[in-house]
Amino acid sequence: MTTQASAVEGWLDVAGNPALLGKKCPSCGTYMFPPTGSWCPNPSCSCDELETVALSRTGTVWSYTDAQYRPPAPYVPSTDPYEPFAIAAVELEEEKLVVLGQVASGYGVADLHVGAPVELVVEPLDNGEGADKLVWRWKPVAGADRR
Amino acid sequence: MSGDVAVLGAGMHPWGKWGKPFVTYGVAAARAALADAGVAWGDVQMVVGGETVRNGYGGYVAGSTIARALGWNGARVATCYAACASGSAGIEAARTRILAGLCDIALVVGADTTPKGFLAPNAGERWDDPDWLRFRLIGATNPAYFGLYARRRIDLYGASPADFAAVKVKNSRHGLHNPYARYRKEVSADEVMESPVVADPLRLLDICATSDGAAAVVLASMETARRLGHADPVRIRAVSTVTPTFPNTVVDLPDIATDSAAAVAAPALSFRESVAAAAYEEAGLGPEDLSLAEVYDLSTALELDWYEDIGLCAKGEAEKLLHEGVTTIGGRVPVNPSGGLACFGEAVPAQAVAQVCEVTWQLRGQAGERQVEAARVGLTINQGLFGHGSCVILSK
Numbered sequence: 001m002t003t004q005a006s007a008v009e010g011w012l013d014v015a016g017n018p019a020l021l022g023k024k025c026p027s028c029g030t031y032m033f034p035p036t037g038s039w040c041p042n043p044s045c046s047c048d049e050l051e052t053v054a055l056s057r058t059g060t061v062w063s064y065t066d067a068q069y070r071p072p073a074p075y076v077p078s079t080d081p082y083e084p085f086a087i088a089a090v091e092l093e094e095e096k097l098v099v100l101g102q103v104a105s106g107y108g109v110a111d112l113h114v115g116a117p118v119e120l121v122v123e124p125l126d127n128g129e130g131a132d133k134l135v136w137r138w139k140p141v142a143g144a145d146r147r
Numbered sequence: 148m149s150g151d152v153a154v155l156g157a158g159m160h161p162w163g164k165w166g167k168p169f170v171t172y173g174v175a176a177a178r179a180a181l182a183d184a185g186v187a188w189g190d191v192q193m194v195v196g197g198e199t200v201r202n203g204y205g206g207y208v209a210g211s212t213i214a215r216a217l218g219w220n221g222a223r224v225a226t227c228y229a230a231c232a233s234g235s236a237g238i239e240a241a242r243t244r245i246l247a248g249l250c251d252i253a254l255v256v257g258a259d260t261t262p263k264g265f266l267a268p269n270a271g272e273r274w275d276d277p278d279w280l281r282f283r284l285i286g287a288t289n290p291a292y293f294g295l296y297a298r299r300r301i302d303l304y305g306a307s308p309a310d311f312a313a314v315k316v317k318n319s320r321h322g323l324h325n326p327y328a329r330y331r332k333e334v335s336a337d338e339v340m341e342s343p344v345v346a347d348p349l350r351l352l353d354i355c356a357t358s359d360g361a362a363a364v365v366l367a368s369m370e371t372a373r374r375l376g377h378a379d380p381v382r383i384r385a386v387s388t389v390t391p392t393f394p395n396t397v398v399d400l401p402d403i404a405t406d407s408a409a410a411v412a413a414p415a416l417s418f419r420e421s422v423a424a425a426a427y428e429e430a431g432l433g434p435e436d437l438s439l440a441e442v443y444d445l446s447t448a449l450e451l452d453w454y455e456d457i458g459l460c461a462k463g464e465a466e467k468l469l470h471e472g473v474t475t476i477g478g479r480v481p482v483n484p485s486g487g488l489a490c491f492g493e494a495v496p497a498q499a500v501a502q503v504c505e506v507t508w509q510l511r512g513q514a515g516e517r518q519v520e521a522a523r524v525g526l527t528i529n530q531g532l533f534g535h536g537s538c539v540i541l542s543k
Contacts, residue, residue, distance in 0.1 A: 032407060033404045065298055075283060098398050100402075
């Protein structure tokens with residue numbers, strides 16, 4: 001088996017407790033994800049030396065949906081026949097930003113509600129070429145209060 | 148008023164799915180608009196095309212492709228790409244050139260041919276393209292984002308799938324008599340709620356299709372309009388093509404994440420609200436002045452969001468407004484009298500121009516069986532991928 005690594009280099013720390021890697025401005029405190037810029041996105045801040053930081057591993061659901069039909073390429077389904085998956089937009093409290101992600105396999109929209117707590121897990125991108133590429137997924141927190 | 152430009156002509160090619168070259172539709176719409184305006188093609192000094200990204204090089208330079216197809220006349224050309232907002236970006240380019248005194252008559256054309264199914268990103272391995280990454284990493288289609296917005300209406304405001312279906316029922320009735328609409332058939336709430344789920348909570352009939360189609364407008368300075376005998380033309384009072392203000396805290400297509408509000412608090416107005424606010428400010432008008440609105444109902448639930456974003460009602464009140472009949476033809480502010488995207492399906496670079504065509508016909512009293520009584524002021528609004536605001540306010 002080949003070594004598993006973040007599907008996009010530098011976006012995800014997959015060692016130990018996995019976490020999204022973002023950027024943080026040491027000057028004004030603004031966060032950024034994906035970590036693709038080297039300058040602060042805050043227009044009133046001129047800092048261009050951002051720090052790479054691990055983002056919060058837990059957050060609350062801003063909203064959620066699912067994909068009952070197979071999305072077009074470049075999406076690659078993990079199963080044949082295609083099985084629907086859920087998507088959650090999750091608000092990270094400290095960073096005050098919302099990150100989209102698939103919901104962890106085995107969970108669907110019935111397991112979610114706006115405001116529900118979730119935690120980050122990593123799973124293979126797909127079962128084909130993406131098997132050794134890891135992506136973040138949002139997993140409902142077990143035992144969390146349900147609506 | 149000094150900031151106004153006249154809409155001399157409006158023209159469309161019907162929406163449908165034929166797979167012909169986009170230029171075929173564009174030329175038909177352009178000729179219809181020129182005929183409506185009573186303007187000869189040779190007198191057009193500027194052509195602006197809405198770019199289409201799925202039709203090869205000709206689509207990338209849509210302005211010159213249309214100009215050439217009409218027969219080179221020496222006009223200046225421009226091509227605008229602002230995703231779903233391309234049409235209004237084109238109108239803005241033409242309007243500002245006219246207002247600057249550099250041009251008297253301009254033609255704006257949007258035309259498209261679309262593939263079947265979901266709109267997908269460009270092909271290839273594009274690991275630095277956010278539009279490609281959202282499909283590759285997450286499988287987040289456009290309807291997935293519509294589903295996220297719709298779900299919030301349910302969980303935060305107590306909306307229901309039946310409310311969303313009622314939007315489709317209304318729009319399908321509005322579009323019944325629109326000769327340019329692709330779908331001219333009444334749809335029942337049961338049909339919507341029995342159609343398959345695409346992106347929970349949205350079903351197939353909650354989500355607009357993709358279509359072929361074209362729309363065009365001929366714009367002129369007010370002085371030119373009078374010189375050509377248009378004594379009281381429909382006027383463009385404002386065009387808002389604003390971008391978001393940092394931090395934009397609503398996840399927008401095609402982004403994977405929002406801005407961070409950790410250091411700077413979110414602005415008082417959401418991006419969509421700010422698009423309308425800028426247009427109202429420029430026009431010196433407010434939501435209470437509207438006779439009608441054409442809003443971008445990519446989904447039924449999104450039409451309800453727009454009611455609130457353009458100030459027709461407070462947050463969470465859109466369903467009530469809908470059920471009271473306020474936004475139905477015959478109500479106080481009919482929304483999407485054309486039938487909206489529900490009856491058209493989206494033809495990306497043409498759609499914002501089509502919205503302006505509909506408002507123009509409504510303000511002239513030429514909308515036939517879908518006419519809004521005593522229409523004086525109309526608003527069009529949409530939002531294009533990558534932070535493109537689009538709002539046009541027109542009046543008699």
